[in-house]
Amino acid sequence: MKKLIIACSVMAVVGVGSFLIAADHIDAPAVGSLTTGSSAADITDYYAFESKENSENYVFVVNVQGLTAPAATAEASFDEEVMYEINIDNNADNVEDLVIQAIFRNGNLVVFGPTAPTQTGLSGKVETAGTRVSTAITAYGDTPVVGTSGGIKIFAGPREDPFFMDFFQFVSIVNGVGAALGDEVNTGVYDSNRDSDPDTEGVQPYPASFKGNEATDTFAGSNVLSVVIEVPKSSLGTSATFTSWAESKRKQ
Template sequence: MAADHIDAPAVSGGTSDITDYYAFQGENTSNIAFVANVQGLLSPGNTAAASFDENVMIEFNIDTSGDNVEDLVIQAVPRDGKMYVFGPVAPSQTGLNSTIMTNTNNLVVVDITPYGQSAIVESSGGIMAFAGPRDDPFFMDFAQYGEIIAGNATSFNDPGSDTFAGTNVLSLVVEVPKSMIGGSGTINTWVETKRKQ
């Protein structure tokens, strides 16, 4: 059920495979950015044909109370070359199943940026969104990792060899004002991909 560059057998090589997730303070320090990357290991030759799966929702989960249950969600659904981003909004249910929260005033619709083009970013109500292919930002010397696991090496090389260099992902970036998240303390956050049932 978890994923990281084709590590989860149930989604390996599929359109719902999460490669990485990042959350960090925005360039505007009053904002927080959430980034989900899916469909990793895309070669440049295959990236132009790759697309977000219209049957897969990407859901950012935000726990503001410290109980490891989502209090807010940001949901993103692709349709006809656009990404529809809903939230942050309180979910109608928590856990592994979700209903798309279309009854929110927080909606951003952004054209999915084609491969090789400058980022298309849209904003509405202080929320900004981007969706499209990008170079995989993850760095991993997978061959050396294998040597360490096998007991043939004790550490990584400096510099290492980036196994993911030259590969791409489909990336979703949503930046929201911290005031929409509520509170001023620590949050817990995670991302899920959920296939339409």
């Protein structure tokens, strides 16, 4: 708890604008930050859902390189040294039983799996035992190029960032929590007399909740690089339930 209080104080001092991070956008310095930007290894969001085209299929989406402005999108590119891996656990032990891998070569997306990996955990290789599908990466502004093989559909290219959130209002509220834990009173409780901006005359209280009428989608208008893979549900193991997670992995 003490560590948290100290951390909150630090955060309160740093202030609002330094935390433009959301679903998972620039969530850690090794993959992306406000100064270096979001890299191809920075997973901004991961989605896994039943196909809208065919309820017998499941769709996986890995979005990377978030907060890409439209003017910078044509230049944004996947990295041949970075693999994306979707991990699927069928028996609730949090170890992947199947993987779907995506790599990039010469302007193409190549997808492997779902297949049982020869190696689990933090390092791995391209698993070539399963289905292999390849297609061209779709260029900015072009109609999506879709690769299909063995009931699997694949796509890679720039897309509008589907994540939506009023991130700045969220940060203002959480900074109020940090201030409450870090001030001399240290009550940890909301106080409308706690000043969020001592440089301005009068008390500017921290917001205690969201102002719905001022709601703004912080991610409106920005783009991501997207990899979308649709597979038959039957290829995801025999269990009705599974858990999944996405990883970016860098060539060593």
